[in-house]
Amino acid sequence: MTSLLQQIIPGQQVTGPEFPDYDVLQGCIRCGRCLPVCPTYQETTLETMSPRGRLALLRAVEDGKLDLTSSIADYLYHCLDCRACNTVCPPGVPIGELILDGRAAYAVKAGRPWWARIALDRFLTSARAMEPVMRMARLYQRLGLPRVVRPVLRALKGRHPAFHTLFHMEGLLPRLPSQPLHARLAEVTPAQGERRYRVGFFLGCMMSQVLADVSQATVRVLTRNGCEVVTPPGQVCCGAPHDDQGNKRMARDLARRNIDLFARYQDLDVIVADCAACAGMIKEYPHLLRDDPVYYPRALAMARRMRDVSEWLAEVLDDAVPLAEVRCTVTYHEPCHLANAQGVREPPVRVLRRIPGLELRPLPDSTRCCGSAGIYNLTHPEMADRLLEDKVRKIAGTGADTVVTGNPGCLLQIQMGVREHGIPVRVRHLTQLLDEAYARAESSRAR
Amino acid sequence: MAIPSHVLRELRDALGPERVLTRPEELIVYSYDGTWAEGQPDVVVNPTTTEQVAAVLRIANRERIPVVPRGAGTGLAGASVPQGGIVLNLARMNRIREISPEDMVAVVEPGVVNQTLQDELRPYGLIYPPDPASLYMSTIGGNVATNAGGPRCLKYGVTKDYVLGLEVVLPGGDVLRTGGRQIKNVTGYNLTQLFVGSEGTLGVITEITLRLLPAPAARATAMAAYARLEDAAHTVNAILSAGILPLTTELMDQACIQAVERKLQIGLPVEAEALMLIAVDGEPEAVEPQIHRVADICRRMGADPVEVATTPEEEEKLWLARRSVSPALALIKPNRLTEDIAVPRSKIPEMIRRIQAIAREYDVLIPTFGHIGDGNVHPDIMCDRRDPDEMRRVALAAQAVFEATVELGGTLSGEHGIGLLKKEFLPGALGPLAIEKMLGIKKVFDPHGIMNPGKVFPEA
Ligand SMILES: Cc1cc2nc3c(=O)[nH]c(=O)nc-3n(C[C@H](O)[C@H](O)[C@H](O)COP(=O)(O)OP(=O)(O)OC[C@H]3O[C@@H](n4cnc5c(N)ncnc54)[C@H](O)[C@@H]3O)c2cc1C
Ligand code: SF4
Ligand code: SF4
Numbered sequence: 001m002t003s004l005l006q007q008i009i010p011g012q013q014v015t016g017p018e019f020p021d022y023d024v025l026q027g028c029i030r031c032g033r034c035l036p037v038c039p040t041y042q043e044t045t046l047e048t049m050s051p052r053g054r055l056a057l058l059r060a061v062e063d064g065k066l067d068l069t070s071s072i073a074d075y076l077y078h079c080l081d082c083r084a085c086n087t088v089c090p091p092g093v094p095i096g097e098l099i100l101d102g103r104a105a106y107a108v109k110a111g112r113p114w115w116a117r118i119a120l121d122r123f124l125t126s127a128r129a130m131e132p133v134m135r136m137a138r139l140y141q142r143l144g145l146p147r148v149v150r151p152v153l154r155a156l157k158g159r160h161p162a163f164h165t166l167f168h169m170e171g172l173l174p175r176l177p178s179q180p181l182h183a184r185l186a187e188v189t190p191a192q193g194e195r196r197y198r199v200g201f202f203l204g205c206m207m208s209q210v211l212a213d214v215s216q217a218t219v220r221v222l223t224r225n226g227c228e229v230v231t232p233p234g235q236v237c238c239g240a241p242h243d244d245q246g247n248k249r250m251a252r253d254l255a256r257r258n259i260d261l262f263a264r265y266q267d268l269d270v271i272v273a274d275c276a277a278c279a280g281m282i283k284e285y286p287h288l289l290r291d292d293p294v295y296y297p298r299a300l301a302m303a304r305r306m307r308d309v310s311e312w313l314a315e316v317l318d319d320a321v322p323l324a325e326v327r328c329t330v331t332y333h334e335p336c337h338l339a340n341a342q343g344v345r346e347p348p349v350r351v352l353r354r355i356p357g358l359e360l361r362p363l364p365d366s367t368r369c370c371g372s373a374g375i376y377n378l379t380h381p382e383m384a385d386r387l388l389e390d391k392v393r394k395i396a397g398t399g400a401d402t403v404v405t406g407n408p409g410c411l412l413q414i415q416m417g418v419r420e421h422g423i424p425v426r427v428r429h430l431t432q433l434l435d436e437a438y439a440r441a442e443s444s445r446a447r
Numbered sequence: 448m449a450i451p452s453h454v455l456r457e458l459r460d461a462l463g464p465e466r467v468l469t470r471p472e473e474l475i476v477y478s479y480d481g482t483w484a485e486g487q488p489d490v491v492v493n494p495t496t497t498e499q500v501a502a503v504l505r506i507a508n509r510e511r512i513p514v515v516p517r518g519a520g521t522g523l524a525g526a527s528v529p530q531g532g533i534v535l536n537l538a539r540m541n542r543i544r545e546i547s548p549e550d551m552v553a554v555v556e557p558g559v560v561n562q563t564l565q566d567e568l569r570p571y572g573l574i575y576p577p578d579p580a581s582l583y584m585s586t587i588g589g590n591v592a593t594n595a596g597g598p599r600c601l602k603y604g605v606t607k608d609y610v611l612g613l614e615v616v617l618p619g620g621d622v623l624r625t626g627g628r629q630i631k632n633v634t635g636y637n638l639t640q641l642f643v644g645s646e647g648t649l650g651v652i653t654e655i656t657l658r659l660l661p662a663p664a665a666r667a668t669a670m671a672a673y674a675r676l677e678d679a680a681h682t683v684n685a686i687l688s689a690g691i692l693p694l695t696t697e698l699m700d701q702a703c704i705q706a707v708e709r710k711l712q713i714g715l716p717v718e719a720e721a722l723m724l725i726a727v728d729g730e731p732e733a734v735e736p737q738i739h740r741v742a743d744i745c746r747r748m749g750a751d752p753v754e755v756a757t758t759p760e761e762e763e764k765l766w767l768a769r770r771s772v773s774p775a776l777a778l779i780k781p782n783r784l785t786e787d788i789a790v791p792r793s794k795i796p797e798m799i800r801r802i803q804a805i806a807r808e809y810d811v812l813i814p815t816f817g818h819i820g821d822g823n824v825h826p827d828i829m830c831d832r833r834d835p836d837e838m839r840r841v842a843l844a845a846q847a848v849f850e851a852t853v854e855l856g857g858t859l860s861g862e863h864g865i866g867l868l869k870k871e872f873l874p875g876a877l878g879p880l881a882i883e884k885m886l887g888i889k890k891v892f893d894p895h896g897i898m899n900p901g902k903v904f905p906e907a
């Protein structure tokens with residue numbers, strides 16, 4: 001009889017604050033099904049860069065075989081948090097969540113880098129807190145500096161990772177709105193025509209500060225479809241960037257504030273967001289607050305009311321409101337936090353198919369991460385570049401003239417990609433394309 | 448055993464420093480496969496060319512360092528789990544070198560993932576038939592080294608039936624080429640087949656020439672529920688006697704049916720002793736009447752209800768139950784020992800009855816599913832590895848299953864191999880003469896015993 005058959009495992013040896021749940025980690029049966037879908041594994045074929053490998057590192061730490069060192073943290077941070085692994089894991093291990101838990105455990109143990117403490121904890125806590133930084137960015141653009149700075153950074157990016165990060169940061173920034181949306185959007189935007197629904201709007205920080213046009217289009221599309229849009233003032237960041245970078249404490253704090261705020265609006269049919277990352281994060285509040293007996297049920301309640309805008313539109317789009325023909329060929333890039341984290345795949349396509357004249361072309365590997373991944377493209381520009389290049393090549397391969405997606409990170413990243421690679425493709429949020437079709441129908445009727 | 452620093456330096460010179468991994472966190476992720484077996488390597492190397500593999504084997508042979516070839520680490524026998532030495536990670540040798548529609552062959556490197564090859568073949572209207580359930584992740588090299596089987600193998604055979612030629616690096620670094628590109632070949636001993644199923648104990652496979660087939664145009668499936676297990680087994684014979692060679696015949700026992708139903712709640716017949724899925728493929732005009740004949744035979748043999756699916760969507764629904772067995776079982780207990788026995792087809796009902804008796808005797812849960820048409824079944828002994836008493840009973844149950852298998856004229860492994868987990872049972876299954884001859888062959892290829900030592904053979 002082999003000794004191996006009888007080998008007992010002792011169970012958890014080491015634990016600490018924020019350590020991933022040992023029993024949940026044990027759920028990984030090491031079948032390897034997650035390997036072929038993981039972009040970082042695909043790029044490196046290294047087990048350390050795979051979902052199974054990352055879980056094995058965490059388990060080794062809790063088994064007392066390895067210390068939770070910076071080099072283990074490095075492999076955890078190389079994860080895109082794209083959740084492709086979660087969608088295929090046969091026993092349903094919450095791999096992405098466990099990896100984030102591992103990052104948090106490391107942050108508690110070793111602290112977090114200075115830039116994260118300043119950029120995320122000080123400025124990225126709400127759209128309003130971002131204002132001082134954004135004022136400088138707007139000034140930078142108004143002075144025409146990008147034309148000077150961009151070529152310099154391009155020349156320097158190979159020299160040092162910091163320049164590469166700056167190059168990305170600069171390249172990602174679109175023409176900024178003169179004023180963020182949260183400062184202009186009324187608390188209640190009435191429905192056009194008969195009010196059919198009362199909808200809460202979770203306005204993401206990036207959407208308000210950088211992509212205000214998109215969210216404005218979102219509000220217009222909602223109101224055209226009988227939704228009264230309620231945007232509660234005082235929203236804070238959803239907490240995704242903080243959760244992503246190991247600061248669970250702040251992520252929980254932000255979550256509680258949003259939960260409390262929206263709890264005051266009990267008569268909302270649903271809460272929508274046009275940022276897949278925000279909607280995904282809010283749907284994950286229950287996991288984030290699972291040990292908080294008071295907030296866990298409230299988190300569940302908020303998560304149940306949360307919808308990505310595409311989900312909601314697929315449900316309520318009103319046939320009576322005319323959509324003009326939009327003659328374009330469209331391909332759809334699925335944001336990880338929509339397709340993988342929220343499992344929302346059909347609705348955006350169903351909505352696109354409603355637009356007359358539009359030809360939809362399938363994008364190969366449409367759920368593969370574009371490399372944006374929160375702030376991954378800034379922290380890991382080299383890997384992000386590789387994923388972006390692949391994405392842009394596949395977009396170009398479809399021959400589409402427009403690429404549609406549903407997340408600010410993807411929008412900015414792909415915009416930068418098509419510009420850098422000189423591909424003549426428009427990059428649009430789903431609601432922008434809809435808004436265009438509605439607006440054209442309205443103006444042709446007015447004529 | 449630590450690797451001497453001059454050896455590490457030599458490996459780095461041969462492969463490039465970034466392809467030689469020695470940090471503890473880089474080693475621990477190569478300490479496992481798809482089982483619970485674990486063992487540490489001293490170094491992991493990631494070659495990308497045959498020359499680099501040869502360099503590694505030259506150094507290892509001279510220094511007498513064990514070498515464990517590794518594909519995707521999805522094996523279910525512990526065969527790629529190291530116990531010190533070098534892990535040779537072949538995942539990065541993953542180019543498809545050639546697809547030849549004229550010769551109907553593909554030439555691939557060992558790290559090519561099975562599904563990747565299938566995807567590349569689709570535009571040519573060709574298939575590579577062996578399709579283990581792990582096809583999304585396992586490598587062709589691993590498939591060859593374990594002679595992997597799949598659900599289609601009742602009709603199309605297993606990996607060995609599709610390997611025409613190999614390039615193998617032997618200990619010492621010599622590069623051996625075996626076989627060729629043709630289906631027929633009796634020029635000398637059949638060395639190609641010697642490496643199929645050798646579990647990395649003879650040499651490192653660096654290139655594989657595979658036979659391809661035209662893709663069948665259509666497929667259909669029938670699902671049949673049986674009140675009595677024996678009737679399911681008899682149905683398979685009745686179908687074959689009626690002149691129909693099904694693509695696959697998959698069986699789930701009652702424990703599996705109940706586990707899946709608990710997870711999915713799709714209205715499976717939980718009272719049934721067995722659920723069988725039968726698929727046929729071929730020309731669309733032939734497939735449709737054939738599957739209805741299959742369904743009739745099932746009914747005649749006592750199945751009730753019987754469902755038939757002829758469109759991909761309907762088929763998908765029927766196969767959902769079978770595909771959910773593994774995840775459903777994961778909900779019952781945290782760990783399991785997946786066995787892989789094969790018995791003559793006529794002995795299947797008796798084997799399953801015996802497994803059920805063993806489960807009762809040792810008070811463990813053993814759901815059984817498998818490829819009934821080819822006699823290969825997977826009793827999964829469910830367990831919790833933190834429970835010493837249960838693990839003792841699991842080990843006894845496993846031994847009892849193996850003994851029953853051998854008694855019924857069966858074999859320890861149909862498709863997963865022996866590896867670490869079953870090597871103790873080899874003498875009982877093969878006898879001393881066969882083992883002596885096998886070890887003699889091993890000596891010819893691997894005189895110093897560096898290739899995957901401690902695997903397959905109890906004393907090696
Ligand atoms: C969920 C699941 C389902 C499975 N279903 C099936 C199934 O239906 N049918 C089936 O047969 N198996 C199945 N398996 C088992 C496993 O996937 C197969 O044994 C597969 O062939 C292993 O391939 P691998 O690339 O993972 O090899 P590994 O596990 O890495 O290695 C397996 C063996 O092959 C050797 N090896 C690998 N590459 C080489 C090489 N290039 N040269 C020499 N030796 C080499 C290794 O040393 C080891 O002995 C399943 C496994 C899982 C986890
Ligand atoms: S979340 Fe994405 S990058 Fe991270 S392990 Fe899973 S698949 Fe890989
Ligand atoms: S798919 Fe799930 S169970 Fe399988 S190795 Fe990956 S994490 Fe583990």
